[in-house]
Amino acid sequence: MAQAQRLPESEPAPRACSIGGIGALAAEISAACFEPPAKMAERIKAALKRAVSEPLLLGPEQREPKADCYARHVIYADPAGRFTILAIVWGPGQFSQPHAHHTWCAYGVYENALEETIFTWDADDAHRLDRKAVRAQRPLPRDE
Numbered sequence: 001m002a003q004a005q006r007l008p009e010s011e012p013a014p015r016a017c018s019i020g021g022i023g024a025l026a027a028e029i030s031a032a033c034f035e036p037p038a039k040m041a042e043r044i045k046a047a048l049k050r051a052v053s054e055p056l057l058l059g060p061e062q063r064e065p066k067a068d069c070y071a072r073h074v075i076y077a078d079p080a081g082r083f084t085i086l087a088i089v090w091g092p093g094q095f096s097q098p099h100a101h102h103t104w105c106a107y108g109v110y111e112n113a114l115e116e117t118i119f120t121w122d123a124d125d126a127h128r129l130d131r132k133a134v135r136a137q138r139p140l141p142r143d144e
Contacts, residue, residue: 025051026076026085033082041106048108058087058110065091090114113138 028047032040051057062073066089076085087110090096098119118132 021051021054021057022075022085026078029083029085030078030080041104044106048106052108052110062087063089063111065089065094067091070094070096109138 025047029044032043032047035043058075062075064073065071070088070090073087073089074084075087078084088107098117100121113136115134115136117134120130120132122130
């Protein structure tokens with residue numbers, strides 16, 4: 001299997017291809033990985049905003065929850081191991097426990113609404129989390 005290799009510093013970052021759907025999202029995120037962190041975040045945010053506005057981005061099987069907990073559907077895995085695109089699906093009343101990401105993470109809401117609670121961790125008391133904020137995320141309107 002061929003391994004993806006990082007471009008030498010002297011070569012410009014590749015431009016994303018306009019191929020639509022998950023392919024376009026993956027190409028844009030891949031290209032963003034060559035940018036400085038602030039530009040990378042800006043570019044990924046714009047790519048997710050475009051992607052979640054596409055009515056046919058995810059098939060029915062990729063929007064299917066599990067009965068006992070949220071579902072994680074792998075949509076795309078970067079061959080260089082830099083990122084994975086997942087469709088994470090919660091059914092009614094489902095949630096995930098407070099957790100931390102030990103790497104960068106970005107998300108877009110495709111359908112329905114998501115309520116996210118942000119916590120701060122108390123370094124002096126490892127068992128204590130303080131609620132910092134609650135954010136509601138809704139999908140953007142799209143032409144169907």
